[in-house]
Amino acid sequence: MQAKERAYQWFINAVMALLACMCILPFILLVSSSITSQSMIIANGYSFLPREISFEAYAYIWNDAERIFNAYGVTILVTVLGTVLSLAVTSLLAYPLSRKDMPHRNFLAFFIFFTMLFNGGLVPVYLLYTQFFEFKNTVWALIFPMLLTNAFYVMIMRTFFQTTIPVEVIESGKMDGAGELKIFYKIVLPLSLPILATIGLFQTINYWNDWFNGLIFLTDSRLYSIQNLLNRILLDVQYLSSMDFGTAQDDLMAGLPTETIRLAIAVIGVIPIIAIYPFFQRFFVKGLTVGAVKG
Amino acid sequence: MKQAEAVKRQSVAGKERYRVTLPVRWKEYRKYSVLFLMMAPGLLYFIINNYLPMFGMVIAFKDINFAKGILxxxxxxxxxxxxxxxxxDAWIITRNTILYNGSFIIINLIAALAVAIILNEVRxxxxxxxxxxxxxxxxxxSMVIVGYLVYAMLSMETGFLNKSLLPMLGIExxxxxxxxxxxxxxxxxxxxxKTAGYLCIVYLASIVGIDKEYYEAATIDGANKWQQIRSITIPLITPVIMxxxxxxxxxxxxxDFGLFYQVPLxxxxxxxTTNVIDTYVFRALINLGDIAMSSAAGVYQSIVGFALVVVANFITRKINxxxxLF
Incomplete structure (x- = not known):
C-alpha cells in the first residue's frame, strides 16, 4: 500500500512538473534567445539554450534607453494614477450600495450591473472619446476607459462591505456624531484593506498590461506605454530599424541585431511583473477565487 | 408649529396632501445626500462610459456625414x-467567433478540470x-508579450519550430x-x-472546499481514485462548473481581441481563420475609417451578445x- 501510494505520488508529480514546465518554457526561450548573439540566431534560430552568450541586444537598447525609460514612465504613471482613482471611485460607489437603508439601492445596483450585460460596442465609445472629449493623444485615454472597467469589482466590494462591516459599528460612529464621509474613511476603509488590496492588485495588473487603449487612442509615440512600444515593435517590422540606437549610419548598414533586440525589449517589458509575482501571488489567487463566486 | 400646519393641510384635499408629503421625502433624501454625492463620480462614469455609447448605437442606423455631424x-x-x-466577411467573422469561442469553452473546461483534479492529488x-x-x-x-513568445516559436527565418524542431523531424x-x-x-x-490556469485555480479552490469525510467514507467502501473523482468530486463542484x-x-x-490580433501579428x-467580430470592428473603424460597417457589426455583436447572456441566464435559472446571475 505504501509503495503503491508513493508510486502514485511520483506519477502525479511528474505530470504536474511537465505541465509547469510547459507554462514557463516559452519564457525561457524568450530570455535565452535575447542573450544570444545575432549571428547565432541567424544560423540556428531561437533556442532554449544560448549557444553563444552575448548581451549586444541589451547594449543597443541601453544606447537608446531614453525611449524605454519614457515608456516605463508612462506605464508607471498610468498604473499608479489609474489604480488609485479606480479604487477611490469604486469604493465610494460600493459603500452606499452596501447600506441597507440607502434609498433606491436596488435600482442603483441594477443600473451598475446592467453595464455588464449590455454595451454599445467600440464605435460609439471611440467616437465619444475622440470627438466629444478629445482624449486622443492624451494620457487620459489610457486611464479613463479602464477606471471602472469591470462593474464586477463594484459588486464584489459591495458584498464585502455588507458582510464584514457590522451595522452596529456604523451606527456607533453616527452616535458619536461622525458624518457619513468620516465614517467611510475612518471606519469602513480601514476595515476593508483586504478587498482594497485585492481589487487594487487586479487594477494594477490591468493597467500595466493594457495596450488596447494606446492602440486606438494614441498616434503620438511619446505617450506610448511599455506595452504600446512592444506592440509597435512586434507588428511594425520597420519600426525597430527606424529607432535610433545611437549608431552611426555605417553601423546601420552592417545591420542592427533586430531579431535579438526585439526579444530583449520584450524581456525588459515582462521582467517587472514576473519579479514581483511571487510576492503578490497569494493575494492574486485569493482574488481570483473570490471573483469567481457570485458577488 | 410646522407639524400642526402640515396636519391642517393634509386634511384639506388630495392635491394639497401631495405638497406636504413631498418635503418629507426630500428630507429623507437630504439625510442621504452625502451618500448620493459619494456615488456621483461612479454613476457619472457609467453614464458616460457605458450608457451614452448604448444610445450611440443609433450611429449604425445613420448615413454618416461628417459635414452634418454624426447625430x-x-x-x-x-x-x-x-x-x-x-x-x-459577415459569415466568416460570425463562424470564427462562435467556433473558436465554443471550442475554447469546451477545451478549457476539460483541461482545467483535469489539471485541478490532478493538482489536488499532490500531497x-x-x-x-x-x-x-x-x-x-x-x-x-499581456497579450503583446504572448505575441512575442509565439513569434519566437513560429518566426519564419528564426523561429524555434522552423529552425530546430521541424528539421529534426525532416519537415520543410x-x-x-x-x-x-x-x-x-x-x-x-x-x-x-494563457487562460486554462485561471480556470484551474478556480476549480481547485472549490475542490479543496469539499468535505474530506466524503472521501474517507468512499475509501472505506473500497472506491478507487477514479470512482471517487467521478462520484464525489465532479458532482460536488458542478455548480461552480455551471x-x-x-x-x-x-x-x-x-x-479576446489580443489573441486574434496580436498573436497572428x-x-x-x-x-x-483569425478574423472575429472584435477584430473586424477594430479594423473597419481604425484602419479603414468605415464607421457604417464597423458600427453595424458592433450593434450586431451587442444585440446577439445580450440575447445570449439572457438565454444563458434563463437556462441556469431553470436548472438551479x-x-x-440575475
Whole structure:
C-alpha cells in the first residue's frame, strides 16, 4: 500500500512538473534567445539554450534607453494614477450600495450591473472619446476607459462591505456624531484593506498590461506605454530599424541585431511583473477565487 | 408649529396632501445626500462610459456625414446592416467567433478540470503551491508579450519550430504567419496556455472546499481514485462548473481581441481563420475609417451578445436558481 501510494505520488508529480514546465518554457526561450548573439540566431534560430552568450541586444537598447525609460514612465504613471482613482471611485460607489437603508439601492445596483450585460460596442465609445472629449493623444485615454472597467469589482466590494462591516459599528460612529464621509474613511476603509488590496492588485495588473487603449487612442509615440512600444515593435517590422540606437549610419548598414533586440525589449517589458509575482501571488489567487463566486 | 400646519393641510384635499408629503421625502433624501454625492463620480462614469455609447448605437442606423455631424446625419434604416451581411466577411467573422469561442469553452473546461483534479492529488503542500504559481503565470502576462513568445516559436527565418524542431523531424520550414490553415490549431493552443490556469485555480479552490469525510467514507467502501473523482468530486463542484461555463457561453460573441490580433501579428494572409467580430470592428473603424460597417457589426455583436447572456441566464435559472446571475 505504501509503495503503491508513493508510486502514485511520483506519477502525479511528474505530470504536474511537465505541465509547469510547459507554462514557463516559452519564457525561457524568450530570455535565452535575447542573450544570444545575432549571428547565432541567424544560423540556428531561437533556442532554449544560448549557444553563444552575448548581451549586444541589451547594449543597443541601453544606447537608446531614453525611449524605454519614457515608456516605463508612462506605464508607471498610468498604473499608479489609474489604480488609485479606480479604487477611490469604486469604493465610494460600493459603500452606499452596501447600506441597507440607502434609498433606491436596488435600482442603483441594477443600473451598475446592467453595464455588464449590455454595451454599445467600440464605435460609439471611440467616437465619444475622440470627438466629444478629445482624449486622443492624451494620457487620459489610457486611464479613463479602464477606471471602472469591470462593474464586477463594484459588486464584489459591495458584498464585502455588507458582510464584514457590522451595522452596529456604523451606527456607533453616527452616535458619536461622525458624518457619513468620516465614517467611510475612518471606519469602513480601514476595515476593508483586504478587498482594497485585492481589487487594487487586479487594477494594477490591468493597467500595466493594457495596450488596447494606446492602440486606438494614441498616434503620438511619446505617450506610448511599455506595452504600446512592444506592440509597435512586434507588428511594425520597420519600426525597430527606424529607432535610433545611437549608431552611426555605417553601423546601420552592417545591420542592427533586430531579431535579438526585439526579444530583449520584450524581456525588459515582462521582467517587472514576473519579479514581483511571487510576492503578490497569494493575494492574486485569493482574488481570483473570490471573483469567481457570485458577488 | 410646522407639524400642526402640515396636519391642517393634509386634511384639506388630495392635491394639497401631495405638497406636504413631498418635503418629507426630500428630507429623507437630504439625510442621504452625502451618500448620493459619494456615488456621483461612479454613476457619472457609467453614464458616460457605458450608457451614452448604448444610445450611440443609433450611429449604425445613420448615413454618416461628417459635414452634418454624426447625430444630425440622415437616417439610413437597415442599409448598413444589409451591406454588412452581403459581404463574405459577415459569415466568416460570425463562424470564427462562435467556433473558436465554443471550442475554447469546451477545451478549457476539460483541461482545467483535469489539471485541478490532478493538482489536488499532490500531497506536498510546497510542491502544490509551486505548480500553482507556474500554471497561473501565463494568465498575468499581456497579450503583446504572448505575441512575442509565439513569434519566437513560429518566426519564419528564426523561429524555434522552423529552425530546430521541424528539421529534426525532416519537415520543410512552414510559413506560419502566411498559411491560414494552421491557425485553428495554434489559437486554441495559445488560448489554453494563457487562460486554462485561471480556470484551474478556480476549480481547485472549490475542490479543496469539499468535505474530506466524503472521501474517507468512499475509501472505506473500497472506491478507487477514479470512482471517487467521478462520484464525489465532479458532482460536488458542478455548480461552480455551471457558473463558469455559462458566464463564458453568455460572452461567446465577444472574443479576446489580443489573441486574434496580436498573436497572428495582424497578418492579412490569415484573416480567413483569425478574423472575429472584435477584430473586424477594430479594423473597419481604425484602419479603414468605415464607421457604417464597423458600427453595424458592433450593434450586431451587442444585440446577439445580450440575447445570449439572457438565454444563458434563463437556462441556469431553470436548472438551479441559486446559480443564476440575475
Amino acid at each position: 444630425a446625419s440622415d437616417w439610413a434604416g437597415f442599409k448598413n446592416f444589409e451591406y454588412l451581411f452581403k459581404t463574405r 506536498s503542500k510546497l510542491l502544490k503551491k509551486f505548480y500553482q504559481s507556474f500554471i497561473l503565470l501565463p494568465y498575468l502576462i 520550414p512552414i510559413a506560419w504567419y502566411s498559411e491560414s490553415k494552421y491557425w485553428p490549431f495554434i489559437l486554441p493552443l495559445v488560448n489554453i496556455w 457558473i463558469m461555463t455559462l458566464l463564458q457561453i453568455g460572452r461567446i460573441f465577444y472574443s 495582424n497578418s492579412g494572409a490569415l484573416l480567413d 436558481k441559486d446559480n443564476a
